[in-house]
Amino acid sequence: MSxxxxxxxxxxxxxxxxxxxxxxxxxxVAGAGLLILAGLALSALGYSAPAVSFYVxxxxxxxxxPARRAFxxxxxxxxxxxxxxxxxxxxxxxxxxxxxxxxxxxxxGIAQWLEVRSMERARRAIQSLVTLTPSTATVSRHGIxxxxxxDDLRVGDVVIARPGDRVPADGVVVxxxxxxxxxxxxxxxxxxxxxxxxxxxxxxxxxxGALEIEVTHPASDSTLxxxxxxxxxxxxxxxPVQMFVDRFARRYTPxxxxxxxxxxxxxxxxxxxGSGTAFATWTYRALALLVVACPCAxxxxxxxxxxSALTAAxxxxxxxxxxxxxxxxxxxxxxxFDKTGTLTDERVTVTDVLAVEGSTSxxxxxVAAALESRSEHPIGxxxxxxxxxxxxxxRPGEGFRALPGMGAEATVAAELALVGxxxxxxxxxxxxxxxxxxxxxxxxxxxxxxxxxxxxxPLGVIGLAHQVRPESLEAVEQLRAEGVARVVLLTGDRAAxxxxxxxxxxxxxxxxxxxxxxxxxxxKRLRARHGAVAMVGDGINDAPALAAADVGIAMxxxxxxxxxxxxxxxxxxxxxxxxxxxxxxxxxxxxxxRVNVAIALxxxxxxxxxxxxxxxxxxxxxxxDTGASLIVTANSLRLLRLR
Ligand code: ADP
Ligand code: MG
Numbered sequence: 001m002s003x004x005x006x007x008x009x010x011x012x013x014x015x016x017x018x019x020x021x022x023x024x025x026x027x028x029v030a031g032a033g034l035l036i037l038a039g040l041a042l043s044a045l046g047y048s049a050p051a052v053s054f055y056v057x058x059x060x061x062x063x064x065x066p067a068r069r070a071f072x073x074x075x076x077x078x079x080x081x082x083x084x085x086x087x088x089x090x091x092x093x094x095x096x097x098x099x100x101x102x103x104x105x106x107x108x109g110i111a112q113w114l115e116v117r118s119m120e121r122a123r124r125a126i127q128s129l130v131t132l133t134p135s136t137a138t139v140s141r142h143g144i145x146x147x148x149x150x151d152d153l154r155v156g157d158v159v160i161a162r163p164g165d166r167v168p169a170d171g172v173v174v175x176x177x178x179x180x181x182x183x184x185x186x187x188x189x190x191x192x193x194x195x196x197x198x199x200x201x202x203x204x205x206x207x208x209g210a211l212e213i214e215v216t217h218p219a220s221d222s223t224l225x226x227x228x229x230x231x232x233x234x235x236x237x238x239x240p241v242q243m244f245v246d247r248f249a250r251r252y253t254p255x256x257x258x259x260x261x262x263x264x265x266x267x268x269x270x271x272x273x274g275s276g277t278a279f280a281t282w283t284y285r286a287l288a289l290l291v292v293a294c295p296c297a298x299x300x301x302x303x304x305x306x307x308s309a310l311t312a313a314x315x316x317x318x319x320x321x322x323x324x325x326x327x328x329x330x331x332x333x334x335x336x337f338d339k340t341g342t343l344t345d346e347r348v349t350v351t352d353v354l355a356v357e358g359s360t361s362x363x364x365x366x367v368a369a370a371l372e373s374r375s376e377h378p379i380g381x382x383x384x385x386x387x388x389x390x391x392x393x394x395r396p397g398e399g400f401r402a403l404p405g406m407g408a409e410a411t412v413a414a415e416l417a418l419v420g421x422x423x424x425x426x427x428x429x430x431x432x433x434x435x436x437x438x439x440x441x442x443x444x445x446x447x448x449x450x451x452x453x454x455x456x457x458p459l460g461v462i463g464l465a466h467q468v469r470p471e472s473l474e475a476v477e478q479l480r481a482e483g484v485a486r487v488v489l490l491t492g493d494r495a496a497x498x499x500x501x502x503x504x505x506x507x508x509x510x511x512x513x514x515x516x517x518x519x520x521x522x523x524k525r526l527r528a529r530h531g532a533v534a535m536v537g538d539g540i541n542d543a544p545a546l547a548a549a550d551v552g553i554a555m556x557x558x559x560x561x562x563x564x565x566x567x568x569x570x571x572x573x574x575x576x577x578x579x580x581x582x583x584x585x586x587x588x589x590x591x592x593x594r595v596n597v598a599i600a601l602x603x604x605x606x607x608x609x610x611x612x613x614x615x616x617x618x619x620x621x622x623x624x625d626t627g628a629s630l631i632v633t634a635n636s637l638r639l640l641r642l643r
Contacts, residue, residue: 028065029113032058032106039099055098062105063089065112079253081294087257091287092618095280103619104291111629115300118633122307122640126231126314129224132184132203137168140212150202150219157215161206169202170222171213178209185224186558186573187317201558223558227572230321230564231314235307239323241593242302249295256293260286263612281614288611292621295604297628301596305636309589312640317558317572318582325568328551330586333531335484335579336523338545339491339498341378341538342555343505343576344466348378350386351447352463356434364460366392368419368452370412374400376540376560379450380408382464383419404541405492405515407450415455419462421492423513425451432458446500448493466497471576472505478580482587486530490519490545519545536579539563539570553579585642592639596632603628 039054063086070082085108092101136147138160145160150168153159158174161167167180179191185201194200200213202222219225238246264286268278306323313320320326337343353361369387372380373396387394397410397417407420418430422439425431431439435451438461442449447463476487488509491498495512502510511522519535523545527533532550539546539554540563546552554567556574564570571578607624610616616624 026113028061029106029109032061032102032109035061036099036102036106039102043099052098055102058102059089059093059098059105062102062109066105066108078250079257080249081253081296081299084253084256084290084294087260088287088291088618091283091290095284095287097284097618100618104622107619107622107626108294108296111296111300111626114626114629114633115304118304118637119307121637122304122311123232123235125311125640126228126235129184129203129228129314132166133219133222133224134166134168138162153215153219155215155218159213159215161200161211161213163206163208163210165206167200167202167204167206167211167213169213169215169219170217171200171215173198173200173211174214175212176210178211179207181205181207182558182573183317185227185317186575187315187578188573188575199558223561223564223572226561226564227314227319230319231310234310234320234322234325237322237324239302239306239327241327241590242306242323245298245302245597249299252293252295256290260290260293263289284618285612285614288616288618288621289608291618292607292611292616292625293604294622294625295600296625297632298597298600298604300629301600301632301636302593304633305589305593305596305639308636308639309585312642313582313585316578316581316643317575318578318585319564319567319570319572320582320586321568321570325551326586326589328532329534329569329583330590331532332484332534332551332583332586334486334488334526334529334533335479336488336490336519336526336533336535336545336549337505337507338519338535338537338542339489339493339501340466342536343468343472343489343501345469347467348382349465349467350382350462351445351465352442353386353460354438354442354463355460356432356438356458358457359459361460363454364452364462365390367412367417367454367459368450368462369394370397371400371408371410371417371419373397374410375402375408377402377408378538379448379464383450383462402541405519412454417455418453419450422449422451422494425453430458434458435461443494443496446497448497466493466501468501468504469576475576475579476506478577479583482580482583484583486526488522488526490514490522490535492516516542516544520548523548534569534583539567553582555579581643585639588642589639592635596635599631599635600628 035054035058039051042051066082066085070086073080073083089101089105133150135150137150137153138145139148140158140160153169159168173194173196175196177195180194180200181191182188182204184203191207203224264283268282309326310320353365355361355364365387368383369392372383373394384394397412400410402408403420406424409418430453435458439449442461442463447465450462452459479487487507489498489502489507490511492514493512498510498512523533523535534551534553535545535549536553536555537546539557546567551568553569554563555571557563557570558572569582603624607616607621611621
């Protein structure tokens, strides 16, 4: 995360690139259209000469933007479609074909305008998320309530959300209870119950209770603002398919210009009688080729689809970080899940606290909770939560260190405390027969054992229950329906638990006892065997595996800024159902892009052939390209509505 990407100025108003601003205006297009109509009417009445005086200003109105862009391209020593257009118009006027010249630039202008407007439409759908945040908030300072602009809110302020209000800032509930509609941020369709201690997000809608919320992030740094920023960043990057189209267009344009010169010069010299009419005929055909060959529809065939898909996903609480990741997501053949907090419910619960001789279950929980109070692992959070409900004052230990995939250690009451898996204790030769007996008893009951030691002495074992998320089975089935061939569990837990979860969630394979590095190895193996692999984890303790996969998907990240920024794809809600949706959307986007490219190229080939054989007129060819642009844009915007 660089500071630049978090600059607050970028959040509120996205400045459209200069080109978009100039092309947005509708009046030149409309004006030129009217002038052309008037000219057509005059020539239909037999006044062809005065008609020209209408075509000329129509050309003037429409040519300004393409001409500017053409000169910019020439200065960069590039030949793009604007240069093609300019050449074609100049050529047509030289030939005295005023109507064709006007029709050509006008239709071209329509295609450009259409592209800019539809990109804007897709982008605005994202911007509209930001406007969900109210502009003022009611703050309670020293017992007095004021209304202040949200930009002036400070971390630590207590704001009030009345029933039906939009939550003005990211924060933690300090008083009150209510159900909040979080759809704008997470895409969840059901309201979520909130009570003191729960995190809430700016832009979400308060239900029937009044809430007092302590602000944890300034307005410019709210989760919603981050989402918008990340989507805008993603939309500015170019995906590989787009780069392919760009590269194609760059080579193609000079080739067309060369071909046009050949057509204008060679046939009249060798085949024709060398007369002026033959020359004019072939020049006209060469110019027709130049115009027909404009790959306008081709150039817009991918960006609109990409932007629409990224926007649609964000509105469902699925944040895809770039077009590249969208593309990869569409090619996933194998999905690997982490277990704890991903396939199983975030709410891991402590079921048993077993002490060994010489200690008490109170002692076990006290030490474990003190140690885990700095842990982000679902197991750690479960232990702390249990200690709190049992009425303990949890005093955080010092020097907390996570042992990924194994456990954690910290200094508690001046002595080193260790918690973690059976494996960790065996490797460090800290397991005792008494601990071992408790471990076996818990494993027989299907609980996950976590061993606890303090100051070198064994204290006891905590048993934890994981609940497989109720929606897992259906989500896994839907993944298969989307063409995912293999669905796999990778976990650091014991084989018995892994197998239980595998069966409940309907997975193909489960691999247990994996350290973070082993998960990376498994991902490589899966990729070699099945193709592109997506890894789904909680984004905090699975970083290496998420990075090793073709697409790293972090789940339930609305509360974690780090996971939100680092994952390739972030599911804001803690809801597995969004995963098949994301893959379906990505597949649909790829399919639409393929169809778009085929339509654009197919029509192009057809009209190039017609133009060279003299069967297509200039304006007919441009009409075809405008039509193709229209089709590919409409086709792409369909993605915005995909559920
Ligand atoms: P999973 O792959 O199921 O998400 P992890 O790889 O995160 O699990 O952890 C594997 C095992 O390591 C856990 O089952 C637990 O026994 C132990 N462990 C990991 N982190 C902690 C922790 N913070 N406290 C206690 N035990 C932990
Ligand atoms: Mg995990």
